[in-house]
Amino acid sequence: MKLLITGGAGSLGVSIVERLLPQGVEICVIDNYATGHRGALPAGVTNLSLQEGSIADKDFVDSIFSSF
Template identity: 50%
Template structure:
């Protein structure tokens, strides 16, 4: 399988990435590293690609789907970091989800 994991450097995403890599699958992680950490992911694994970016970036999300052509998507990107800036968290959680779902639909995932 070719699996795109948004929020892939977070607690859930990094654990899933590790398990899928151990099973021999290819994994592409998209993370902005606002709360996730690069060190949570395996180092120099041939089946792992990591892209620093945001799910709110529609152009980036579309490009990753087109280039990586995932067979599966796990959308675990979420923002909850700043109770004083609900707008930014809302953009990640709603706008970002819309971009991922629409790109998955176009890609037939």
């Protein structure tokens, strides 16, 4: 399963990532780090991709959908 989590470096996002990564889910996080923190997410994990940008940026979001 593939999962795209917006705001994934925030409170709820980090909880979802920590719950689902061990289950083998491939996760892509979009976050602009407005209030969230990159360090809150595990580093160097194969199944976790961090994409910095805003969900208000259509071209950015479209590119994530295309690649992920």
